[in-house]
Amino acid sequence: MAALQAPLAKSLLELEGVREVLLASGHVTVTKATIADWEELQEVVEKEISQFYQAGKPAVDPDAVESIDPQDFEEGSIEAQILELLEERVKPFVQQDGGDIEFVRFDHKDGSLYVRMVGSCSGCAMSHATLQEGVKNLMDHYLPAVKQIVGLNDEMDEDVPRPGR
Structure with missing residues (x-):
């Protein structure tokens, strides 16, 4: 799924030091770039996620969700x-x-x-x-x-x- 269809992933990928984002039904996984320091990046990522959800935005465009039922x-x-x-x-x-x-x-x-x-x-x-x-x-x-x-x-x-x- 493209980040454009997942506003939360797009928002996180714009943070310096974030290399990859995986969204699952109950988890958000952020992979840092090799050069990034997780201790510095963690607070920024957590703040971005909190602000995102507080704003009431959907993490993923419902029309873009792929699943095999x-x-x-x-x-x-x-x-x-x-x-x-x-x-x-x-x-x-x-x-x-x-x-x-x-x-x-x-x-x-x-x-x-x-x-x-x-x-x-x-x-x-x-x-x-x-x-x-x-x-x-x-x-x-x-x-x-x-x-x-x-x-x-x-x-x-x-x-x-x-x-x-």
Whole structure:
């Protein structure tokens, strides 16, 4: 989503020293530029967020919100079950660390679940462990039809078909 569609992200990105902003349903993650000092930047960022919300502005343009709703799939389908597990059991923990996980697709032929880690999780060395130990173990327990987890990055992801595209 472009910062123009997310006024809070646009406002934060205009602050000197802010490199990236991730907005999730209950979290705002700000990544600082390498040269920035977080102790100096933190107060400025917190003040900007407080003023933004006090002004009553929407963090994201409601027309720009992208999500894959479990109801986009047939009730009880493997995709709907995967989305429910990701939303309820994976996302809250990943978002606490400043990242997020996105469902891309499920391949019924070989049981591959394609997901993408974003925010601080996209470049984190632990994201592989999160996917292969955390998410895979969860799927093994609840949805044995998921045989493997494939983590995509932005470059790989462009050629992967998505639901609704």
